[in-house]
Amino acid sequence: MTLMGSRTTRRWNYHVFLSFRGEDTRRNFTDHLYAALQRKGIVTFRDDKKLERGQVISNELMKAIEESLFAIVILSQDYASSSWCLDELQKIVESNQNLTVFPVFFEVDPSDVRQQKGIIGKAFEKHEGKFPDCRVTGWRRALTQVANFAGWDTRNKREAEIVENIAKTIWTKVRVKLPSNFAHLVGLQPKVDTLIPLLKIELNHTCFIGIWGMGGIGKTTLARVVYEAIRNKFETSCFLANVREESERNGLVYLQKKLLSSLLLGNIEINDSYDGVEAIRNFSCNKKVLIVLDDVSHISQLQSLVGDKDWFGHGSKILVTTRDIHLLTAHDQFEKYEMMMLGRDESLNLLCRHAFKRNYPQQGYFELSKKVVDYAGGLPLALQVLGSFLCKRSIPEWRDTLNKLKQNLHKDIFKILRISYDGLDDEEFKAIFLDIACFFNREEKVEVTKYWKIVVFIQ
Structure with a gap:
């Protein structure tokens, strides 16, 4: 699945990247949050257990971070004790120009995270001397930066309520980042x-x-x-x-x-x-x-x-x-x-978008396009079906199609209209039949027969 942002040419594979300490939250908070995001249709990357066994952040995780719109960082008590998590966090923070980051302070004080105090500070005491100073300094900077972002503090809060709140907030922000599926619709x-x-x-x-x-x-x-x-x-x-x-x-x-x-x-x-x-x-x-x-x-x-x-x-x-x-x-x-039919200009626009992939007819097709529009009568379904059917066809093929349509409906249009017909009972059908028949008083039999072929076909 590939998603394209509405304001940039960057391509996405995930809406959300979840960063968390598996031993702390995988079986509770993270699992519940992941399920809530999934329910809302938010495509979420959550690493597999086997990825935690390595010593260095994997290329797979690096790529997933780069291909995500948002990152949710679940800062639990043992998060900072994992060099793996800290490397992951540093990569997330470095991607901040392309990635919006939300921290979740899971049973930890945000100020402890920001200043690396308390249990977070003890974790860093163990890191110092074990890892190069430049690497530890990068981790500290990343923690301080992420702690300054707006997020959620879970202390003294109901987990279910926070999880739903996070999922709702993320979904609201995801929607405005993605392209509209309806921007191309005519007359809507x-x-x-x-x-x-x-x-x-x-x-x-x-x-x-x-x-x-x-x-x-x-x-x-x-x-x-x-x-x-x-x-x-x-x-x-x-x-x-x-x-x-x-x-x-x-x-x-x-x-x-x-x-x-x-x-x-x-x-x-x-x-x-x-x-x-x-x-x-x-x-x-x-x-x-x-x-x-x-x-x-x-x-x-x-x-x-x-x-x-x-x-x-x-x-x-x-x-x-x-x-x-x-x-x-x-x-x-x-x-x-x-719901009203489309006007003539809107109908022509819709037909051309499907037939010519632009808003107006190709040279030589204008009169034929007008005839198709007249046939469709402002019905969007008919315009879409016929436009797609006539796409890349020659002028003789357009003429042949128009002649055929005078005899029989296109099968896809017929299938939709048949539902309304089947919903009529005998009395309703008789009344409609008589109403229509009145329009043909004093008309030539040959002409009337031509118009009624479609009714015989439906029956």
């Missing part, structure tokens, strides 16, 4: 700028908002962008993707367990959906949470996962995406946000 920023104020994040009340619109219009992408933008403002958060599909495949209890696990509420025993409701309500009622339920298709999913505002702590925000506005109306607590 105005929607984000409209939706976030609706959530009223600054107010301490629970808010339910439903994003609704047809399949392929970009509801999930919008919800994900908003989620990533605001998740650090909450105690815990969960993006529950593909709710419709997961519910059909694995059932509601599976989704309830997944939600509880993602909210870091533990692996709670749930026998049925009623138990799940009680667990979600009881364990999250005093927490400020952010939850996104993506692609909700049935009222039971809402009732089982985010039943009522009093299930969650003050300031919680619940965001749902759905194709069916009636679900939001039936649940009664949702403010509705309708």
